[in-house]
Amino acid sequence: MAQRPENKAPPQVFYDPKEARKYIYHTHTVEVQTRLAERALELLDLDPSTLEQGPALILDLGCGTGLSGDVLSRAGHLWVGLDIAAAMLSVAVERDVDGDLIQLDLGAGLPFQIGCFDGAVSISVLQWLCHADASDQDPRKRLFTFFMTLYACLRRGARAVFQFYPSHERQVAFIFAQAKRAGFDGGLVVDYPNSTRAKKFYLVLQAGPAERATTMRQQALSPAVARRFVEPMTDDVSEDEASLCETRAPAGNTAIAAVPKNRQQNVSRKSVHRRVQSVRRLIEKQRLRRLRQGKPVRPLSKYSGRKRSSHF
Amino acid sequence: MRLLTHNLLICPVHKKPLAIRNVSAVDIIPVEYQPRFLLRMIPRLDWSLLRAAAVSVESDCVDALPEAAPSPSELPALEKAVESGDRLPLLDALQRLLLETHVVGGQLHCEHGEFYVIADGIPNLLADAAVNPSETASEQAACTTEGS
Ligand SMILES: C[S@@+](CC[C@H](N)C(=O)[O-])C[C@H]1O[C@@H](n2cnc3c(N)ncnc32)[C@H](O)[C@@H]1O
Ligand SMILES: [Zn+2]
Numbered sequence: 001m002a003q004r005p006e007n008k009a010p011p012q013v014f015y016d017p018k019e020a021r022k023y024i025y026h027t028h029t030v031e032v033q034t035r036l037a038e039r040a041l042e043l044l045d046l047d048p049s050t051l052e053q054g055p056a057l058i059l060d061l062g063c064g065t066g067l068s069g070d071v072l073s074r075a076g077h078l079w080v081g082l083d084i085a086a087a088m089l090s091v092a093v094e095r096d097v098d099g100d101l102i103q104l105d106l107g108a109g110l111p112f113q114i115g116c117f118d119g120a121v122s123i124s125v126l127q128w129l130c131h132a133d134a135s136d137q138d139p140r141k142r143l144f145t146f147f148m149t150l151y152a153c154l155r156r157g158a159r160a161v162f163q164f165y166p167s168h169e170r171q172v173a174f175i176f177a178q179a180k181r182a183g184f185d186g187g188l189v190v191d192y193p194n195s196t197r198a199k200k201f202y203l204v205l206q207a208g209p210a211e212r213a214t215t216m217r218q219q220a221l222s223p224a225v226a227r228r229f230v231e232p233m234t235d236d237v238s239e240d241e242a243s244l245c246e247t248r249a250p251a252g253n254t255a256i257a258a259v260p261k262n263r264q265q266n267v268s269r270k271s272v273h274r275r276v277q278s279v280r281r282l283i284e285k286q287r288l289r290r291l292r293q294g295k296p297v298r299p300l301s302k303y304s305g306r307k308r309s310s311h312f
Numbered sequence: 313m314r315l316l317t318h319n320l321l322i323c324p325v326h327k328k329p330l331a332i333r334n335v336s337a338v339d340i341i342p343v344e345y346q347p348r349f350l351l352r353m354i355p356r357l358d359w360s361l362l363r364a365a366a367v368s369v370e371s372d373c374v375d376a377l378p379e380a381a382p383s384p385s386e387l388p389a390l391e392k393a394v395e396s397g398d399r400l401p402l403l404d405a406l407q408r409l410l411l412e413t414h415v416v417g418g419q420l421h422c423e424h425g426e427f428y429v430i431a432d433g434i435p436n437l438l439a440d441a442a443v444n445p446s447e448t449a450s451e452q453a454a455c456t457t458e459g460s
Contacts, residue, residue, distance in 0.1 A: 050352075052348075053348040053349060053351070053352050054346045054347075054348045054349035054352070055346065055349055057316075057353075078316075078349075078411075080317050080320075084438070089434055090432075093432050093433065093434070100313045100314050100317040100433075101313075101433065101434045102313070102317070102321075102434065102435050102437060103434055103435070103436045103437060103438060103441075104324065104436075104437040104438060105438060105439070108324060108439060109324065111321060111322045111323065111324040111327070111437060112320050112321060112322060113319075113320050113321075113322060113356070113358070115356070116320045116356045117320075153320075
């Protein structure tokens with residue numbers, strides 16, 4: 001079996017310019033990441049009363065080159081992407097992503113005001129936080145700091161959805177324990193539980209009870225998913241609990257049936273098209289003004305007049 | 313980085329707002345008008361930080377920002393105006409500042425002295441990327457003393 005990337009090198013080393021290229025040129029990688037992000041957005045189950053008031057403000061934790069962020073943009077949302085790897089972020093800038101980007105280490109905590117984000121997604125990242133990259137790094141402490149600061153900057157009742165690749169069952173329990181300690185409630189959703197290759201894990205966390213409309217939202221969840229939300233989180237991180245992600249996934253087609261149904265319902269809501277505007281002229285104007293004022297300006301670059309979705 | 317994101321950001325070490333300084337490049341990128349989103353954001357904003365940011369990037373919108381944020385009691389009236397399709401100068405200013413104004417190059421200063429660099433629109437908030445002028449200054453001072 002191939003060695004897991006997080007065992008090879010720290011993320012800022014592993015995700016070098018060459019690795020970052022894969023996230024634009026490997027069609028398969030792009031497709032997979034996009035599909036995972038679409039599913040995460042669906043599980044985020046954004047508050048309908050929020051959506052009535054325009055876009056949601058969403059965190060993309062470990063945004064990389066912005067493939068997951070593109071899914072958020074296409075759905076009309078505004079996002080802030082956080083990543084540790086400079087090479088990945090450079091590619092995101094090159095790709096003209098719509099979201100804002102910040103370079104930071106998630107394990108050091110999130111530096112945001114309280115209650116400002118409507119939700120968070122994270123695609124193929126969480127397993128990295130279970131690793132110590134230096135002798136003074138304690139994954140338990142880093143995960144706890146991460147979850148605690150994430151909880152703080154989410155609106156009450158908002159969700160965070162993590163698609164990730166647990167290395168073994170105990171790791172899932174380990175992550176749960178830290179999330180719960182930080183105040184989150186939630187559970188694990190397993191898509192395609194019976195397929196070794198297609199099987200995907202989503203940790204779905206909720207930051208406290210919603211301020212309003214709680215009952216409505218919970219009823220709206222398909223029963224299979226709703227049931228699984230409350231089940232897995234327990235204080236006890238025993239071996240038994242650790243294996244729940246495998247054993248509690250329904251043996252038959254229940255989980256699989258429930259999940260794609262949910263998916264279909266949501267497709268139309270997301271199919272908002274991007275309209276591209278030309279904005280170079282305005283930027284040129286701003287540049288000229290700065291030049292007139294004797295201020296330093298950047299030459300018009302690929303960054304200027306980046307095309308963006310009509311939303312953001 | 314949009315001024316909206318800047319407004320929500322705090323120093324990773326001291327948890328204090330960060331002041332935008334030494335701005336070398338700003339981009340203005342128009343996007344679709346989002347009055348309801350902006351109204352929803354008002355209660356989450358640090359208003360004085362927004363005003364200071366608008367000054368730092370030398371925005372045309374500085375004068376359109378009132379001294380204080382609209383109070384919760386004023387919001388329903390604003391919402392009503394938006395519903396009836398009125399174009400409000402306050403929301404125009406917030407649209408321009410929060411959603412369309414990007415700091416592309418500059419620095420984020422913490423009141424405790426250290427700062428973080430914004431390059432290519434991306435603030436680097438990694439722990440080892442914080443620049444501590446007092447430390448560098450005292451290190452330099454130490455070197456000069458040793459040298460003499
Ligand atoms: C497999 S890539 C996924 C990128 C993106 N979410 C996507 O779906 O295309 C994992 C990303 O997690 C980031 N990452 C890993 N550990 C991190 C940490 N401690 N802090 C911030 N980002 C991290 C890596 O730099 C990398 O960009
Ligand atoms: Zn500080």
